[in-house]
Amino acid sequence: MWLLNWLPNWIFYAMGLIGVLTLVVTYFIKFLPIPFVYMYKTPLQLLSIAMIVIGTFMAGAIYDNEAWLARVKELEAQVAESEKKSVEKNVEIVEKIVHKEKVIKEKGDDIIKYIDREIVKKEEVIKYIENCPVPKDIIDAHNAAAAMGKK
Amino acid sequence: MKAVILTITLLLSGCTMFVPVKRNFPEAPVTLMVKCPQLETVQGDKVAITDMLKTIVNNYRLYYECSNRVEGWGDWYVEQKKIFDSVK
Numbered sequence: 001m002w003l004l005n006w007l008p009n010w011i012f013y014a015m016g017l018i019g020v021l022t023l024v025v026t027y028f029i030k031f032l033p034i035p036f037v038y039m040y041k042t043p044l045q046l047l048s049i050a051m052i053v054i055g056t057f058m059a060g061a062i063y064d065n066e067a068w069l070a071r072v073k074e075l076e077a078q079v080a081e082s083e084k085k086s087v088e089k090n091v092e093i094v095e096k097i098v099h100k101e102k103v104i105k106e107k108g109d110d111i112i113k114y115i116d117r118e119i120v121k122k123e124e125v126i127k128y129i130e131n132c133p134v135p136k137d138i139i140d141a142h143n144a145a146a147a148m149g150k151k
Numbered sequence: 152m153k154a155v156i157l158t159i160t161l162l163l164s165g166c167t168m169f170v171p172v173k174r175n176f177p178e179a180p181v182t183l184m185v186k187c188p189q190l191e192t193v194q195g196d197k198v199a200i201t202d203m204l205k206t207i208v209n210n211y212r213l214y215y216e217c218s219n220r221v222e223g224w225g226d227w228y229v230e231q232k233k234i235f236d237s238v239k
Contacts, residue, residue: 075172078238085237086177089230094180097223101216108212112205120201129199139193142203146190146210 009062016055022048174238177231183224187217 026045029038119125190210193203 072172075238079172079174082234082238083175083177085234086231089234090178090180090227093223093226093230094182096226097180097182097219100219104212104215104219108208108215111208115201115205115208119204125201129201132200133197134193134200134203136196139198139203142207143192146192150189 003058004062004065012055012058012062015051016059019048019051019055023052177235179227180223183220183227185220187220188213190214 022044026041026048029041029044032038120129190213191206193206195202
């Protein structure tokens with residue numbers, strides 16, 4: 001509530017208290033020896049009732065405002081904590097991905113090295129390579145499959 | 152009358168409430184943002200079966216690398232949602 005940002009809380013408590021005191025005093029105003037004050041009895045009572053109403057309302061508003069501010073602080077703390085957790089989780093996920101990617105790469109490289117080191121040297125494979133080059137249709141079909149996702 | 156209007160306006164202005172807590176969308180790791188590469192094709196007219204095999208092996212590798220990142224996106228979403236929902 002913007003009014004609470006402008007004015008200190010005690011003003012509204014004081015307003016309510018003054019309202020109560022003024023209302024009480026107006027009932028004893030007739031005992032005062034000053035006659036012209038008695039003329040203001042009704043306006044003073046109205047004013048004090050207005051002050052009590054505003055004071056009571058604002059006391060509720062202050063309570064509500066403080067409850068909201070506490071909730072905001074709690075949320076801010078939770079958000080800060082969640083942002084920290086989010087960053088930590090990101091690091092964890094990246095580490096997991098990078099590790100798995102490294103394993104995949106190593107396994108792929110190992111298989112290719114194995115092909116170069118062992119398979120190409122096997123007699124039956126050498127014979128096969130010499131006599132049977134892969135037909136162009138098969139290569140084209142493979143390439144078409146490999147490129148099917150190209151935009 | 153003016154005083155009544157002013158008082159009502161002042162009192163009702165207390166009803167305006169906004170939540171000043173700003174939440175940032177979690178940043179996705181750069182590793183996940185990398186696009187999956189195109190699969191390799193076999194080049195040349197006279198190709199040995201071993202060369203073709205190597206291309207195929209390499210393509211499998213590319214597939215697994217890419218699927219690893221896709222799984223990473225899944226993990227990222229599940230974990231970030233869990234963290235997001237924990238703020239109440």
